[in-house]
Amino acid sequence: MNVTVRGRSRAHRTVTFDSGQNEVLLIEQRLLPHEFKIVATRNFRETAAAIQNMIVRGAGAIGATAAYGLAQGARAFRGSNLPKFSAQLDLVQHTLASARPTAVDPVNALIKIRTAMDTGETVAEQQSIALAAAEEFANEDASHCAGIGRHGANLIRDNMRILTHCNAGWLAFVDIGSATAPLYAAQAAGRKFHVYCDETRPRSQGATLTAWELAQQKIPHQIIADNAAGHLMQRGEIDLVIVGSDRVLGRTGEVANKIGTYTKAVLAKRHKIPFYVAIPLSTLDWNLKRGLDIPIEDRHESEVLGAWGVTKSGKREFVRVANPTSGVRNPGFDVTPAELITGIITPAGIFKPTELWKKRKQLGHGG
Ligand code: MRU
Numbered sequence: 001m002n003v004t005v006r007g008r009s010r011a012h013r014t015v016t017f018d019s020g021q022n023e024v025l026l027i028e029q030r031l032l033p034h035e036f037k038i039v040a041t042r043n044f045r046e047t048a049a050a051i052q053n054m055i056v057r058g059a060g061a062i063g064a065t066a067a068y069g070l071a072q073g074a075r076a077f078r079g080s081n082l083p084k085f086s087a088q089l090d091l092v093q094h095t096l097a098s099a100r101p102t103a104v105d106p107v108n109a110l111i112k113i114r115t116a117m118d119t120g121e122t123v124a125e126q127q128s129i130a131l132a133a134a135e136e137f138a139n140e141d142a143s144h145c146a147g148i149g150r151h152g153a154n155l156i157r158d159n160m161r162i163l164t165h166c167n168a169g170w171l172a173f174v175d176i177g178s179a180t181a182p183l184y185a186a187q188a189a190g191r192k193f194h195v196y197c198d199e200t201r202p203r204s205q206g207a208t209l210t211a212w213e214l215a216q217q218k219i220p221h222q223i224i225a226d227n228a229a230g231h232l233m234q235r236g237e238i239d240l241v242i243v244g245s246d247r248v249l250g251r252t253g254e255v256a257n258k259i260g261t262y263t264k265a266v267l268a269k270r271h272k273i274p275f276y277v278a279i280p281l282s283t284l285d286w287n288l289k290r291g292l293d294i295p296i297e298d299r300h301e302s303e304v305l306g307a308w309g310v311t312k313s314g315k316r317e318f319v320r321v322a323n324p325t326s327g328v329r330n331p332g333f334d335v336t337p338a339e340l341i342t343g344i345i346t347p348a349g350i351f352k353p354t355e356l357w358k359k360r361k362q363l364g365h366g367g
Pocket of ligand 1: 056057058059060165166167168169172173178203205243244245246257258332
């Protein structure tokens with residue numbers, strides 16, 4: 001997407017790879033919306049740390065980062081001993097896959113790259129396949145998001161008010177975004193609409209990342225406190241909800257997404273407002289049989305006790321808000337059951353959540 005910083009506009013992808021330096025290049029998302037900066041990770045451990053510390057975040061973006069991290073780890077290996085190379089790859093894969101547990105995209109990306117690498121007969125061959133496969137994953141993520149846009153744009157009519165939660169914009173993917181793709185496609189088709197961005201405490205991805213993206217894209221929007229959505233729905237001021245997801249169960253249609261998504265889905269059902277989830281195919285988990293088995297990341301208490309921001313002089317600071325001696329429970333994600341979801345917007349079309357298993361071939365599972 002085009003990013004305009006200090007009046008200069010340039011196209012950016014969220015995640016790219018510098019093959020000469022063997023470095024992964026990432027937008028430092030923790031600094032947004034106050035500063036736009038690209039950072040480089042020099043080895044697979046730094047790449048895993050960037051995922052864990054949320055320099056890069058969002059299902060597709062961490063999927064592509066893990067893919068490039070695996071290629072980076074593979075390319076750093078010296079020698080031609082295949083069993084030693086394979087042991088090193090296992091370590092790299094494990095380190096990247098365990099950086100964040102809830103999103104399935106990194107796991108799917110890593111499996112895809114390892115499977116592609118198996119066709120190489122030497123270390124050198126496998127190293128070059130790893131990078132090609134990582135590039136392919138990143139390109140596919142962007143083209144899947146474009147496909148989501150084509151299908152999802154049909155849901156948006158003139159003057160609609162659309163609610164979204166957390167950030168499922170282009171920063172959360174390689175480009176375009178999942179929940180934002182229909183918005184960008186509808187805007188390109190000349191439709192006029194308004195977006196409400198849930199603030200999304202505790203990390204405020206809606207207020208910082210989605211709002212920044214929509215402002216960059218000149219889409220009319222307002223940030224609302226997480227608690228405001230029910231009130232707006234009750235007054236008929238929200239017509240449609242579109243969110244992203246970190247993992248959708250192909251067998252049941254259950255959707256894991258940023259904490260608070262389930263609450264919004266319950267409210268939407270109560271007010272008969274269509275509730276859609278937009279995903280690329282890498283977000284589908286065909287193995288798990290029930291939502292209760294989705295690993296939910298427990299995050300640090302400091303996220304709830306305070307917040308990061310910038311002072312008037314532009315200095316980035318953490319301020320304490322809550323009573324410091326109180327305990328905190330901070331689950332990062334929740335699971336929305338299929339019955340609350342109107343449809344899953346995919347690059348292959350829009351499906352009812354309970355239809356996914358029946359449509360699995362179309363959705364890229366099992367040939
Ligand atoms: O900021 P994160 O990585 O903790 O949150 C993940 C997400 O971006 C969201 O859950 C998002 O809505 C779906 S993933 C594109």
